[in-house]
Amino acid sequence: MTDANLDATADTDTGPGSDHSCPYCDRVFARADYRDLHLGVEHDRDRLTDAERAAFADAREAEEEALTIFRYKSLGLLVVAYFLFLMAYAVSL
Amino acid sequence: MADATRRVARAVAALLAVTLAASALVGRALAHGGSIGQSAGRSLDVPTWLFLSTGGAVVGASFLLSTFATDRAFVSRIHAYRRALAAPRLDLLATAGRAIGLLGLSTVVAVGYLGPSEPLQNGAILVVWGGWWAGLAMSAYLFGNAWPVLDPWRTLASALPTRDRDPTAVLPVSVPWLSTVGLLGLFWIEIVSPLADAPRLLATVVVAYSVVALSGAFLFGDRYFEEVDPIARVFRLYGAVAPLTYDDGIQLRIPGSGLEADILDSRGEVAFVVALLWGTTYDGLVATPPWATFARAVVGVGVPATLLYPVALVVGFLTFYGGYLLCVRYGARFADTRRDDAEFVRRFAPSLLAIAAGYHVAHYLGFFLTLAPALVGALAAPFAHGSVSTLVLPGWFGGLSLVFVLAGHLLAVWVAHGVGYELFPSRLQAVRSQYGLTAIMILYTMTSLWIVSRPYVAPPFVG
Numbered sequence: 317m318t319d320a321n322l323d324a325t326a327d328t329d330t331g332p333g334s335d336h337s338c339p340y341c342d343r344v345f346a347r348a349d350y351r352d353l354h355l356g357v358e359h360d361r362d363r364l365t366d367a368e369r370a371a372f373a374d375a376r377e378a379e380e381e382a383l384t385i386f387r388y389k390s391l392g393l394l395v396v397a398y399f400l401f402l403m404a405y406a407v408s409l
Numbered sequence: 410m411a412d413a414t415r416r417v418a419r420a421v422a423a424l425l426a427v428t429l430a431a432s433a434l435v436g437r438a439l440a441h442g443g444s445i446g447q448s449a450g451r452s453l454d455v456p457t458w459l460f461l462s463t464g465g466a467v468v469g470a471s472f473l474l475s476t477f478a479t480d481r482a483f484v485s486r487i488h489a490y491r492r493a494l495a496a497p498r499l500d501l502l503a504t505a506g507r508a509i510g511l512l513g514l515s516t517v518v519a520v521g522y523l524g525p526s527e528p529l530q531n532g533a534i535l536v537v538w539g540g541w542w543a544g545l546a547m548s549a550y551l552f553g554n555a556w557p558v559l560d561p562w563r564t565l566a567s568a569l570p571t572r573d574r575d576p577t578a579v580l581p582v583s584v585p586w587l588s589t590v591g592l593l594g595l596f597w598i599e600i601v602s603p604l605a606d607a608p609r610l611l612a613t614v615v616v617a618y619s620v621v622a623l624s625g626a627f628l629f630g631d632r633y634f635e636e637v638d639p640i641a642r643v644f645r646l647y648g649a650v651a652p653l654t655y656d657d658g659i660q661l662r663i664p665g666s667g668l669e670a671d672i673l674d675s676r677g678e679v680a681f682v683v684a685l686l687w688g689t690t691y692d693g694l695v696a697t698p699p700w701a702t703f704a705r706a707v708v709g710v711g712v713p714a715t716l717l718y719p720v721a722l723v724v725g726f727l728t729f730y731g732g733y734l735l736c737v738r739y740g741a742r743f744a745d746t747r748r749d750d751a752e753f754v755r756r757f758a759p760s761l762l763a764i765a766a767g768y769h770v771a772h773y774l775g776f777f778l779t780l781a782p783a784l785v786g787a788l789a790a791p792f793a794h795g796s797v798s799t800l801v802l803p804g805w806f807g808g809l810s811l812v813f814v815l816a817g818h819l820l821a822v823w824v825a826h827g828v829g830y831e832l833f834p835s836r837l838q839a840v841r842s843q844y845g846l847t848a849i850m851i852l853y854t855m856t857s858l859w860i861v862s863r864p865y866v867a868p869p870f871v872g
Protein backbone atom coordinates (compact mmCIF):
# COMPACT_ATOMS: atom_id res chain seq x y z
CA MET A 317 0.00 0.00 0.00
CA THR A 318 2.82 2.46 -0.72
CA ASP A 319 1.07 4.17 -3.58
CA ALA A 320 0.83 7.52 -1.82
CA ASN A 321 2.80 9.13 -4.63
CA LEU A 322 0.72 7.73 -7.48
CA ASP A 323 -2.08 10.22 -7.55
CA ALA A 324 0.22 13.10 -6.79
CA THR A 325 1.22 13.20 -10.45
CA ALA A 326 -0.72 16.41 -11.00
CA ASP A 327 1.57 19.32 -10.20
CA THR A 328 0.33 19.92 -6.69
CA ASP A 329 1.91 21.45 -3.69
CA THR A 330 2.13 18.74 -1.05
CA GLY A 331 4.44 20.54 1.35
CA PRO A 332 3.44 20.63 5.01
CA GLY A 333 1.17 23.44 6.01
CA SER A 334 -0.03 24.08 2.49
CA ASP A 335 -3.80 24.50 2.64
CA HIS A 336 -6.10 24.64 -0.33
CA SER A 337 -9.44 26.11 0.56
CA CYS A 338 -12.69 25.92 -1.33
CA PRO A 339 -13.99 29.29 -2.56
CA TYR A 340 -17.62 28.19 -2.09
CA CYS A 341 -17.58 26.61 1.37
CA ASP A 342 -15.31 26.53 4.40
CA ARG A 343 -13.58 23.25 3.69
CA VAL A 344 -9.80 23.11 3.49
CA PHE A 345 -7.79 20.44 1.71
CA ALA A 346 -4.27 19.15 2.05
CA ARG A 347 -3.81 19.00 -1.71
CA ALA A 348 -4.95 21.11 -4.63
CA ASP A 349 -6.26 18.10 -6.56
CA TYR A 350 -8.45 17.15 -3.60
CA ARG A 351 -9.90 20.66 -3.63
CA ASP A 352 -10.47 20.43 -7.40
CA LEU A 353 -12.26 17.11 -7.00
CA HIS A 354 -14.34 18.53 -4.15
CA LEU A 355 -15.48 21.40 -6.39
CA GLY A 356 -16.88 19.01 -8.97
CA VAL A 357 -18.27 16.46 -6.51
CA GLU A 358 -19.89 18.65 -3.87
CA HIS A 359 -20.80 21.81 -5.73
CA ASP A 360 -23.03 22.44 -8.71
CA ARG A 361 -20.78 21.93 -11.73
CA ASP A 362 -22.69 24.49 -13.80
CA ARG A 363 -21.79 27.26 -11.38
CA LEU A 364 -18.05 26.65 -11.39
CA THR A 365 -15.72 28.88 -13.39
CA ASP A 366 -14.21 27.47 -16.57
CA ALA A 367 -10.84 27.13 -14.86
CA GLU A 368 -12.39 25.23 -11.97
CA ARG A 369 -14.23 22.90 -14.31
CA ALA A 370 -11.02 22.22 -16.21
CA ALA A 371 -9.13 21.63 -12.95
CA PHE A 372 -11.84 19.20 -11.87
CA ALA A 373 -11.64 17.32 -15.18
CA ASP A 374 -7.87 17.01 -14.84
CA ALA A 375 -8.07 15.90 -11.22
CA ARG A 376 -10.79 13.43 -12.11
CA GLU A 377 -8.67 11.92 -14.86
CA ALA A 378 -5.66 11.57 -12.57
CA GLU A 379 -7.92 10.03 -9.92
CA GLU A 380 -9.29 7.47 -12.39
CA GLU A 381 -5.77 6.51 -13.42
CA ALA A 382 -4.65 6.12 -9.85
CA LEU A 383 -7.75 4.08 -9.06
CA THR A 384 -7.08 1.76 -11.97
CA ILE A 385 -3.57 1.13 -10.69
CA PHE A 386 -4.93 0.60 -7.19
CA ARG A 387 -7.43 -1.95 -8.55
CA TYR A 388 -4.70 -3.89 -10.31
CA LYS A 389 -2.70 -3.95 -7.11
CA SER A 390 -5.73 -5.10 -5.12
CA LEU A 391 -6.45 -7.82 -7.63
CA GLY A 392 -2.83 -8.97 -7.48
CA LEU A 393 -2.95 -9.01 -3.70
CA LEU A 394 -6.21 -10.99 -3.74
CA VAL A 395 -4.78 -13.56 -6.14
CA VAL A 396 -1.62 -13.93 -4.06
CA ALA A 397 -3.67 -14.27 -0.86
CA TYR A 398 -5.96 -16.80 -2.51
CA PHE A 399 -3.06 -19.03 -3.53
CA LEU A 400 -1.31 -18.64 -0.19
CA PHE A 401 -4.47 -19.85 1.52
CA LEU A 402 -4.90 -22.68 -0.99
CA MET A 403 -1.38 -23.82 -0.16
CA ALA A 404 -1.93 -23.40 3.56
CA TYR A 405 -5.06 -25.55 3.36
CA ALA A 406 -3.35 -28.13 1.16
CA VAL A 407 -0.50 -28.44 3.65
CA SER A 408 -2.57 -28.55 6.82
CA LEU A 409 -5.50 -30.74 5.76
CA MET B 410 -26.66 7.15 -18.67
CA ALA B 411 -27.55 3.69 -20.02
CA ASP B 412 -23.85 3.25 -20.55
CA ALA B 413 -23.12 4.10 -16.94
CA THR B 414 -25.79 1.67 -15.76
CA ARG B 415 -24.29 -1.09 -17.87
CA ARG B 416 -20.87 -0.32 -16.44
CA VAL B 417 -22.26 -0.56 -12.95
CA ALA B 418 -24.00 -3.83 -13.77
CA ARG B 419 -20.73 -5.23 -15.13
CA ALA B 420 -18.85 -4.13 -12.04
CA VAL B 421 -21.43 -5.76 -9.78
CA ALA B 422 -21.33 -8.98 -11.80
CA ALA B 423 -17.53 -9.09 -11.56
CA LEU B 424 -17.72 -8.38 -7.84
CA LEU B 425 -20.20 -11.20 -7.35
CA ALA B 426 -18.08 -13.64 -9.32
CA VAL B 427 -14.99 -12.87 -7.26
CA THR B 428 -16.95 -13.03 -4.00
CA LEU B 429 -18.39 -16.41 -4.93
CA ALA B 430 -14.98 -17.75 -5.85
CA ALA B 431 -13.61 -16.52 -2.54
CA SER B 432 -16.53 -17.84 -0.55
CA ALA B 433 -16.14 -21.32 -2.02
CA LEU B 434 -12.82 -21.49 -0.20
CA VAL B 435 -14.18 -19.83 2.91
CA GLY B 436 -17.24 -22.04 2.91
CA ARG B 437 -14.97 -25.04 3.24
CA ALA B 438 -13.10 -23.45 6.09
CA LEU B 439 -16.28 -22.48 7.88
CA ALA B 440 -17.76 -25.93 7.58
CA HIS B 441 -14.74 -27.22 9.43
CA GLY B 442 -14.71 -24.32 11.85
CA GLY B 443 -18.30 -25.10 12.73
CA SER B 444 -17.33 -28.59 13.75
CA ILE B 445 -14.74 -27.19 16.16
CA GLY B 446 -17.41 -25.89 18.48
CA GLN B 447 -19.65 -28.89 17.98
CA SER B 448 -17.20 -31.65 18.68
CA ALA B 449 -14.72 -30.41 21.22
CA GLY B 450 -12.09 -32.98 21.99
CA ARG B 451 -12.06 -34.56 18.54
CA SER B 452 -9.10 -33.82 16.33
CA LEU B 453 -9.53 -30.55 14.45
CA ASP B 454 -9.68 -30.55 10.70
CA VAL B 455 -8.35 -27.04 10.30
CA PRO B 456 -5.76 -25.64 12.68
CA THR B 457 -7.16 -22.70 14.65
CA TRP B 458 -4.59 -20.23 13.30
CA LEU B 459 -5.59 -21.05 9.73
CA PHE B 460 -9.29 -20.89 10.49
CA LEU B 461 -8.88 -17.49 12.19
CA SER B 462 -6.63 -16.05 9.51
CA THR B 463 -9.13 -17.16 6.87
CA GLY B 464 -11.83 -15.17 8.67
CA GLY B 465 -9.52 -12.15 8.93
CA ALA B 466 -8.55 -12.51 5.28
CA VAL B 467 -12.20 -12.55 4.21
CA VAL B 468 -12.69 -9.16 5.87
CA GLY B 469 -9.46 -7.83 4.35
CA ALA B 470 -10.39 -9.19 0.93
CA SER B 471 -13.87 -7.70 1.12
CA PHE B 472 -12.28 -4.35 1.88
CA LEU B 473 -10.19 -4.67 -1.27
CA LEU B 474 -13.26 -5.79 -3.24
CA SER B 475 -15.28 -2.84 -1.98
CA THR B 476 -12.68 -0.56 -3.53
CA PHE B 477 -13.78 -1.89 -6.91
CA ALA B 478 -17.14 -0.17 -6.46
CA THR B 479 -15.83 3.24 -7.46
CA ASP B 480 -18.89 4.71 -9.12
CA ARG B 481 -19.92 7.48 -6.75
CA ALA B 482 -23.44 7.62 -8.17
CA PHE B 483 -23.86 3.87 -7.65
CA VAL B 484 -22.56 3.96 -4.08
CA SER B 485 -24.73 6.91 -3.11
CA ARG B 486 -27.79 5.45 -4.85
CA ILE B 487 -27.50 2.33 -2.70
CA HIS B 488 -27.06 4.41 0.42
CA ALA B 489 -29.87 6.82 -0.28
CA TYR B 490 -32.40 4.19 -1.39
CA ARG B 491 -35.69 4.65 0.48
CA ARG B 492 -39.11 3.31 -0.22
CA ALA B 493 -42.21 4.22 1.74
CA LEU B 494 -44.18 1.18 2.82
CA ALA B 495 -47.91 1.48 3.08
CA ALA B 496 -48.89 0.49 6.59
CA PRO B 497 -52.57 0.97 7.34
CA ARG B 498 -53.58 2.28 10.76
CA LEU B 499 -50.15 2.87 12.28
CA ASP B 500 -51.89 4.46 15.26
CA LEU B 501 -53.71 1.20 16.02
CA LEU B 502 -50.46 -0.73 15.63
CA ALA B 503 -48.75 1.63 18.08
CA THR B 504 -51.56 1.32 20.63
CA ALA B 505 -51.40 -2.47 20.35
CA GLY B 506 -47.62 -2.31 20.77
CA ARG B 507 -47.90 -0.21 23.93
CA ALA B 508 -50.45 -2.64 25.35
CA ILE B 509 -48.16 -5.59 24.59
CA GLY B 510 -45.27 -3.83 26.30
CA LEU B 511 -47.29 -3.15 29.44
CA LEU B 512 -48.62 -6.72 29.42
CA GLY B 513 -45.06 -8.00 29.06
CA LEU B 514 -43.80 -5.98 32.01
CA SER B 515 -46.66 -7.02 34.28
CA THR B 516 -46.24 -10.66 33.21
CA VAL B 517 -42.53 -10.60 34.02
CA VAL B 518 -43.12 -9.12 37.48
CA ALA B 519 -46.14 -11.29 38.37
CA VAL B 520 -44.82 -14.59 36.99
CA GLY B 521 -41.34 -13.81 38.29
CA TYR B 522 -42.65 -13.63 41.86
CA LEU B 523 -45.51 -16.13 41.69
CA GLY B 524 -44.68 -18.53 38.86
CA PRO B 525 -42.72 -21.82 38.89
CA SER B 526 -39.20 -21.58 40.28
CA GLU B 527 -37.78 -23.87 37.61
CA PRO B 528 -36.18 -21.33 35.17
CA LEU B 529 -37.19 -23.08 31.94
CA GLN B 530 -40.82 -23.17 33.13
CA ASN B 531 -40.88 -19.59 34.31
CA GLY B 532 -42.38 -17.10 31.88
CA ALA B 533 -40.44 -14.17 33.38
CA ILE B 534 -37.06 -15.76 32.64
CA LEU B 535 -38.17 -16.84 29.18
CA VAL B 536 -39.73 -13.48 28.27
CA VAL B 537 -36.72 -11.44 29.43
CA TRP B 538 -33.88 -13.60 28.10
CA GLY B 539 -35.52 -15.47 25.23
CA GLY B 540 -38.19 -13.05 24.06
CA TRP B 541 -36.65 -9.69 24.83
CA TRP B 542 -32.86 -9.75 25.06
CA ALA B 543 -32.49 -12.38 22.32
CA GLY B 544 -35.66 -12.10 20.20
CA LEU B 545 -36.61 -8.45 20.34
CA ALA B 546 -32.99 -7.27 20.11
CA MET B 547 -32.53 -9.42 16.98
CA SER B 548 -35.71 -8.02 15.48
CA ALA B 549 -34.37 -4.50 16.10
CA TYR B 550 -31.44 -4.91 13.70
CA LEU B 551 -32.93 -7.53 11.36
CA PHE B 552 -36.25 -5.72 10.82
CA GLY B 553 -36.62 -2.45 12.68
CA ASN B 554 -36.63 -0.95 16.14
CA ALA B 555 -40.03 -1.40 17.79
CA TRP B 556 -38.77 -0.67 21.31
CA PRO B 557 -39.86 3.01 21.50
CA VAL B 558 -43.45 1.74 21.11
CA LEU B 559 -43.12 -1.44 23.19
CA ASP B 560 -41.04 0.17 26.00
CA PRO B 561 -43.45 -0.17 28.96
CA TRP B 562 -41.63 2.46 31.03
CA ARG B 563 -41.99 5.00 28.25
CA THR B 564 -45.71 4.21 28.01
CA LEU B 565 -46.15 4.50 31.77
CA ALA B 566 -44.12 7.70 31.91
CA SER B 567 -46.24 9.32 29.20
CA ALA B 568 -49.22 9.06 31.56
CA LEU B 569 -47.30 10.47 34.56
CA PRO B 570 -46.28 14.06 35.33
CA THR B 571 -42.76 15.17 34.46
CA ARG B 572 -40.46 18.06 35.30
CA ASP B 573 -38.97 18.02 31.73
CA ARG B 574 -35.53 19.10 32.89
CA ASP B 575 -32.48 19.08 30.62
CA PRO B 576 -30.29 16.07 31.59
CA THR B 577 -27.11 17.72 30.33
CA ALA B 578 -27.76 20.67 32.65
CA VAL B 579 -28.76 18.65 35.72
CA LEU B 580 -26.34 15.70 35.64
CA PRO B 581 -22.79 16.50 36.72
CA VAL B 582 -21.27 14.03 34.26
CA SER B 583 -21.41 13.58 30.48
CA VAL B 584 -24.77 11.97 29.69
CA PRO B 585 -23.59 9.56 26.93
CA TRP B 586 -20.73 8.41 29.17
CA LEU B 587 -23.19 7.83 32.00
CA SER B 588 -25.27 5.77 29.60
CA THR B 589 -22.12 3.83 28.63
CA VAL B 590 -21.32 3.07 32.26
CA GLY B 591 -24.94 1.99 32.72
CA LEU B 592 -24.64 -0.40 29.76
CA LEU B 593 -21.43 -1.94 31.08
CA GLY B 594 -23.19 -2.29 34.45
CA LEU B 595 -26.06 -4.15 32.80
CA PHE B 596 -23.63 -6.52 31.08
CA TRP B 597 -21.91 -7.10 34.40
CA ILE B 598 -25.19 -7.91 36.17
CA GLU B 599 -26.25 -10.16 33.30
CA ILE B 600 -23.05 -12.18 33.48
CA VAL B 601 -22.28 -12.47 37.18
CA SER B 602 -25.75 -12.68 38.70
CA PRO B 603 -27.97 -15.76 38.56
CA LEU B 604 -30.62 -13.68 36.78
CA ALA B 605 -31.16 -16.36 34.15
CA ASP B 606 -31.92 -19.00 36.82
CA ALA B 607 -33.67 -17.12 39.60
CA PRO B 608 -37.11 -15.77 38.63
CA ARG B 609 -37.68 -13.97 41.96
CA LEU B 610 -34.38 -12.12 41.67
CA LEU B 611 -35.09 -11.25 38.04
CA ALA B 612 -38.49 -9.79 38.96
CA THR B 613 -36.83 -7.72 41.71
CA VAL B 614 -34.23 -6.38 39.27
CA VAL B 615 -37.00 -5.50 36.80
CA VAL B 616 -38.89 -3.64 39.54
CA ALA B 617 -35.69 -1.80 40.51
CA TYR B 618 -35.10 -0.89 36.87
CA SER B 619 -38.68 0.36 36.64
CA VAL B 620 -38.11 2.65 39.62
CA VAL B 621 -34.96 4.06 38.01
CA ALA B 622 -36.64 4.52 34.62
CA LEU B 623 -39.76 6.16 36.02
CA SER B 624 -37.73 8.50 38.25
CA GLY B 625 -35.59 9.39 35.25
CA ALA B 626 -38.68 10.05 33.17
CA PHE B 627 -40.17 12.14 35.99
CA LEU B 628 -37.06 14.33 35.99
CA PHE B 629 -36.28 14.52 32.28
CA GLY B 630 -39.42 13.44 30.42
CA ASP B 631 -38.81 11.86 27.01
CA ARG B 632 -35.21 13.00 27.09
CA TYR B 633 -34.54 10.31 29.70
CA PHE B 634 -35.29 7.63 27.08
CA GLU B 635 -33.57 9.50 24.29
CA GLU B 636 -30.35 10.34 26.11
CA VAL B 637 -29.88 8.57 29.44
CA ASP B 638 -31.53 5.13 29.37
CA PRO B 639 -28.92 2.61 28.12
CA ILE B 640 -31.54 0.07 27.02
CA ALA B 641 -33.41 2.53 24.79
CA ARG B 642 -30.05 3.56 23.33
CA VAL B 643 -29.06 -0.04 22.57
CA PHE B 644 -32.31 -0.59 20.70
CA ARG B 645 -32.03 2.70 18.83
CA LEU B 646 -28.49 1.88 17.70
CA TYR B 647 -29.43 -1.66 16.68
CA GLY B 648 -32.36 -0.13 14.80
CA ALA B 649 -29.91 1.95 12.75
CA VAL B 650 -28.66 -1.29 11.18
CA ALA B 651 -32.15 -2.40 10.19
CA PRO B 652 -33.87 -2.26 6.80
CA LEU B 653 -37.03 -0.67 8.24
CA THR B 654 -37.07 2.78 9.73
CA TYR B 655 -39.68 5.23 10.86
CA ASP B 656 -39.60 8.62 9.22
CA ASP B 657 -43.09 9.98 8.78
CA GLY B 658 -44.32 6.48 7.97
CA ILE B 659 -42.45 3.21 7.66
CA GLN B 660 -39.60 3.29 5.16
CA LEU B 661 -37.60 0.49 3.59
CA ARG B 662 -33.86 0.98 3.05
CA ILE B 663 -30.82 -1.18 2.30
CA PRO B 664 -29.65 -2.81 5.58
CA GLY B 665 -26.71 -0.91 7.04
CA SER B 666 -27.38 2.29 5.09
CA GLY B 667 -28.64 3.94 8.29
CA LEU B 668 -25.11 3.57 9.68
CA GLU B 669 -23.63 5.89 7.08
CA ALA B 670 -25.44 8.89 8.46
CA ASP B 671 -23.83 11.10 11.10
CA ILE B 672 -25.75 9.46 13.97
CA LEU B 673 -23.27 9.84 16.84
CA ASP B 674 -22.99 13.27 18.41
CA SER B 675 -20.06 12.93 20.75
CA ARG B 676 -17.12 10.89 21.92
CA GLY B 677 -19.30 9.42 24.66
CA GLU B 678 -21.73 8.03 22.08
CA VAL B 679 -18.80 6.42 20.28
CA ALA B 680 -17.80 4.86 23.60
CA PHE B 681 -21.33 3.50 23.96
CA VAL B 682 -21.11 1.78 20.56
CA VAL B 683 -17.78 0.22 21.50
CA ALA B 684 -19.22 -0.84 24.88
CA LEU B 685 -22.09 -2.57 23.10
CA LEU B 686 -19.67 -4.41 20.81
CA TRP B 687 -17.36 -5.33 23.66
CA GLY B 688 -20.17 -6.34 26.04
CA THR B 689 -21.56 -8.81 23.51
CA THR B 690 -18.06 -10.15 22.93
CA TYR B 691 -17.36 -10.42 26.67
CA ASP B 692 -20.63 -12.28 27.17
CA GLY B 693 -19.29 -14.97 24.83
CA LEU B 694 -15.71 -14.81 26.08
CA VAL B 695 -16.51 -15.73 29.69
CA ALA B 696 -18.22 -18.93 28.50
CA THR B 697 -15.08 -20.35 26.83
CA PRO B 698 -12.71 -22.97 28.33
CA PRO B 699 -9.60 -20.71 28.11
CA TRP B 700 -11.43 -18.06 30.18
CA ALA B 701 -12.34 -20.72 32.77
CA THR B 702 -8.69 -21.74 33.00
CA PHE B 703 -7.60 -18.12 33.25
CA ALA B 704 -10.22 -17.25 35.87
CA ARG B 705 -9.28 -20.24 38.04
CA ALA B 706 -5.61 -19.32 37.82
CA VAL B 707 -6.27 -15.69 38.75
CA VAL B 708 -8.56 -16.60 41.63
CA GLY B 709 -6.02 -19.25 42.63
CA VAL B 710 -3.39 -16.60 43.31
CA GLY B 711 -5.78 -14.76 45.63
CA VAL B 712 -7.72 -12.28 43.47
CA PRO B 713 -11.37 -12.26 44.61
CA ALA B 714 -13.71 -13.60 41.92
CA THR B 715 -16.15 -10.74 42.53
CA LEU B 716 -13.41 -8.35 41.43
CA LEU B 717 -12.23 -10.38 38.45
CA TYR B 718 -15.35 -10.03 36.33
CA PRO B 719 -15.91 -6.25 36.54
CA VAL B 720 -12.21 -5.52 36.18
CA ALA B 721 -11.97 -7.73 33.10
CA LEU B 722 -15.09 -6.05 31.71
CA VAL B 723 -13.61 -2.57 32.14
CA VAL B 724 -10.12 -3.52 30.95
CA GLY B 725 -11.56 -5.20 27.86
CA PHE B 726 -13.73 -2.18 27.12
CA LEU B 727 -10.77 0.17 27.43
CA THR B 728 -8.74 -2.11 25.15
CA PHE B 729 -11.46 -2.17 22.48
CA TYR B 730 -12.07 1.56 22.79
CA GLY B 731 -8.38 2.45 22.78
CA GLY B 732 -7.78 0.09 19.86
CA TYR B 733 -10.55 1.74 17.88
CA LEU B 734 -9.34 5.30 18.58
CA LEU B 735 -5.75 4.38 17.82
CA CYS B 736 -6.53 2.62 14.55
CA VAL B 737 -8.92 5.23 13.22
CA ARG B 738 -6.62 8.12 14.14
CA TYR B 739 -3.57 6.37 12.76
CA GLY B 740 -5.53 5.43 9.65
CA ALA B 741 -6.52 9.07 9.12
CA ARG B 742 -2.87 9.87 8.42
CA PHE B 743 -2.97 7.80 5.25
CA ALA B 744 -5.80 9.97 3.97
CA ASP B 745 -3.74 13.18 3.96
CA THR B 746 -6.61 15.36 5.07
CA ARG B 747 -7.29 18.54 6.98
CA ARG B 748 -10.40 17.07 8.54
CA ASP B 749 -10.52 16.67 12.29
CA ASP B 750 -9.65 13.28 13.81
CA ALA B 751 -12.72 13.54 16.00
CA GLU B 752 -14.88 13.47 12.90
CA PHE B 753 -13.39 10.17 11.72
CA VAL B 754 -13.85 8.69 15.15
CA ARG B 755 -17.54 9.66 15.10
CA ARG B 756 -18.35 8.80 11.49
CA PHE B 757 -16.69 5.39 11.31
CA ALA B 758 -17.98 4.13 14.68
CA PRO B 759 -21.53 3.27 13.49
CA SER B 760 -20.03 0.62 11.19
CA LEU B 761 -19.10 -1.25 14.39
CA LEU B 762 -22.83 -1.67 15.05
CA ALA B 763 -23.07 -4.01 12.06
CA ILE B 764 -20.33 -6.10 13.68
CA ALA B 765 -22.12 -6.03 17.04
CA ALA B 766 -25.36 -7.12 15.34
CA GLY B 767 -23.62 -9.97 13.52
CA TYR B 768 -22.07 -11.11 16.74
CA HIS B 769 -25.34 -10.82 18.63
CA VAL B 770 -27.23 -12.94 16.10
CA ALA B 771 -24.41 -15.51 16.11
CA HIS B 772 -24.64 -15.65 19.88
CA TYR B 773 -28.43 -15.58 20.34
CA LEU B 774 -30.26 -17.01 17.31
CA GLY B 775 -29.67 -20.62 18.39
CA PHE B 776 -30.52 -19.71 21.98
CA PHE B 777 -33.74 -18.01 20.88
CA LEU B 778 -34.88 -20.88 18.63
CA THR B 779 -34.08 -23.46 21.32
CA LEU B 780 -36.15 -21.60 23.91
CA ALA B 781 -38.99 -20.48 21.63
CA PRO B 782 -41.26 -23.51 22.32
CA ALA B 783 -40.67 -23.17 26.06
CA LEU B 784 -41.51 -19.45 25.83
CA VAL B 785 -44.78 -20.16 24.04
CA GLY B 786 -45.61 -22.90 26.56
CA ALA B 787 -44.86 -20.69 29.55
CA LEU B 788 -46.95 -17.82 28.16
CA ALA B 789 -49.88 -20.13 27.40
CA ALA B 790 -49.90 -21.51 30.95
CA PRO B 791 -47.82 -19.16 33.14
CA PHE B 792 -48.42 -20.91 36.44
CA ALA B 793 -48.38 -24.55 35.29
CA HIS B 794 -45.57 -26.94 36.19
CA GLY B 795 -45.82 -29.07 33.07
CA SER B 796 -43.00 -30.54 31.03
CA VAL B 797 -40.76 -28.13 29.12
CA SER B 798 -40.33 -28.51 25.39
CA THR B 799 -37.29 -27.00 23.71
CA LEU B 800 -36.17 -27.13 20.12
CA VAL B 801 -33.16 -29.34 19.30
CA LEU B 802 -31.07 -27.65 16.64
CA PRO B 803 -29.21 -29.68 14.00
CA GLY B 804 -25.42 -29.99 14.28
CA TRP B 805 -24.64 -27.69 11.36
CA PHE B 806 -26.36 -24.81 13.14
CA GLY B 807 -23.16 -24.01 15.04
CA GLY B 808 -21.43 -23.33 11.73
CA LEU B 809 -24.05 -20.72 10.92
CA SER B 810 -22.88 -18.53 13.78
CA LEU B 811 -19.52 -18.16 12.03
CA VAL B 812 -21.36 -17.03 8.90
CA PHE B 813 -23.26 -14.41 10.94
CA VAL B 814 -20.05 -13.06 12.48
CA LEU B 815 -18.54 -12.70 9.01
CA ALA B 816 -21.71 -11.21 7.53
CA GLY B 817 -21.70 -8.49 10.18
CA HIS B 818 -18.10 -7.65 9.36
CA LEU B 819 -18.74 -7.57 5.62
CA LEU B 820 -21.62 -5.17 6.14
CA ALA B 821 -19.34 -3.03 8.33
CA VAL B 822 -16.71 -2.89 5.57
CA TRP B 823 -19.34 -1.76 3.08
CA VAL B 824 -20.66 0.89 5.49
CA ALA B 825 -17.16 2.24 6.05
CA HIS B 826 -16.70 2.38 2.27
CA GLY B 827 -19.79 4.56 1.96
CA VAL B 828 -18.71 6.81 4.84
CA GLY B 829 -15.28 7.24 3.27
CA TYR B 830 -16.88 8.32 -0.01
CA GLU B 831 -19.02 10.81 1.81
CA LEU B 832 -16.10 12.32 3.73
CA PHE B 833 -13.53 12.66 0.97
CA PRO B 834 -13.50 14.19 -2.48
CA SER B 835 -10.85 11.74 -3.69
CA ARG B 836 -11.91 8.12 -3.83
CA LEU B 837 -8.36 6.92 -3.19
CA GLN B 838 -8.32 9.13 -0.13
CA ALA B 839 -11.55 7.42 0.97
CA VAL B 840 -9.95 4.01 0.55
CA ARG B 841 -6.81 5.02 2.44
CA SER B 842 -8.81 6.50 5.30
CA GLN B 843 -10.09 2.98 6.01
CA TYR B 844 -6.72 1.22 6.38
CA GLY B 845 -6.68 1.61 10.15
CA LEU B 846 -10.35 0.77 10.56
CA THR B 847 -9.98 -2.35 8.40
CA ALA B 848 -7.05 -3.46 10.54
CA ILE B 849 -9.08 -3.23 13.76
CA MET B 850 -12.03 -4.93 12.05
CA ILE B 851 -9.79 -7.86 11.11
CA LEU B 852 -8.69 -8.09 14.75
CA TYR B 853 -12.32 -7.97 15.97
CA THR B 854 -13.31 -10.66 13.43
CA MET B 855 -10.58 -13.00 14.55
CA THR B 856 -11.47 -12.44 18.20
CA SER B 857 -15.18 -13.13 17.62
CA LEU B 858 -14.54 -16.16 15.43
CA TRP B 859 -12.22 -17.56 18.05
CA ILE B 860 -14.84 -17.10 20.78
CA VAL B 861 -17.74 -18.43 18.71
CA SER B 862 -15.78 -21.55 17.74
CA ARG B 863 -14.92 -22.49 21.36
CA PRO B 864 -17.14 -25.04 23.09
CA TYR B 865 -19.49 -23.59 25.71
CA VAL B 866 -18.60 -23.94 29.38
CA ALA B 867 -20.44 -22.17 32.19
CA PRO B 868 -18.39 -19.21 33.48
CA PRO B 869 -16.73 -20.18 36.79
CA PHE B 870 -17.37 -18.31 40.09
CA VAL B 871 -20.67 -16.73 39.05
CA GLY B 872 -24.31 -17.20 39.84
Ligand SMILES: [Zn+2]
Nearest residue numbers: 338340341343
Ligand atom coordinates in the same frame (compact mmCIF):
# COMPACT_ATOMS: atom_id res chain seq x y z
ZN1 LIG C 1 -16.70 23.55 -1.19
